[in-house]
Amino acid sequence: MLSVKTFANEYTRKPGGIGDKGIILFPDDTKLRREVLPVKVAHPAKNSLYMYRAICEYGASFGHKIFCDPMAGGGSMMYGASEVAD
Numbered sequence: 836m837l838s839v840k841t842f843a844n845e846y847t848r849k850p851g852g853i854g855d856k857g858i859i860l861f862p863d864d865t866k867l868r869r870e871v872l873p874v875k876v877a878h879p880a881k882n883s884l885y886m887y888r889a890i891c892e893y894g895a896s897f898g899h900k901i902f903c904d905p906m907a908g909g910g911s912m913m914y915g916a917s918e919v920a921d
């Protein structure tokens with residue numbers, strides 16, 4: 836039987852979001868960011884490292900392990916991809 840994987844299943848959701856699937860409440864990533872990306876990057880739109888990790892884990896769960904961010908942003912995708920690297 837085909838099983839459906841839920842994205843970022845380990846995180847709490849509050850009601851709402853597109854199709855009422857819930858809004859994912861990723862934890863504050865300040866401490867994690869300091870640990871894994873110690874060089875301060877003055878990027879104006881850093882997203883949650885937990886979100887990027889969840890994106891990469893979700894992709895990897897289907898066997899997809901190539902993630903592309905051509906300009907590297909604040910390094911968040913690099914961290915997410917490194918978490919699922921072989």
Ligand SMILES: C[S@@+](CC[C@H](N)C(=O)[O-])C[C@H]1O[C@@H](n2cnc3c(N)ncnc32)[C@H](O)[C@@H]1O
Binds near residue numbers: 903906911
């Ligand atoms: C405004 S920055 C956001 C950075 C991100 N919030 C973070 O915390 O690292 C946008 C990033 O998306 C990447 N990007 C833009 N268009 C893309 C595409 N079509 N495919 C993959 N990455 C893309 C850029 O290289 C850039 O690093």
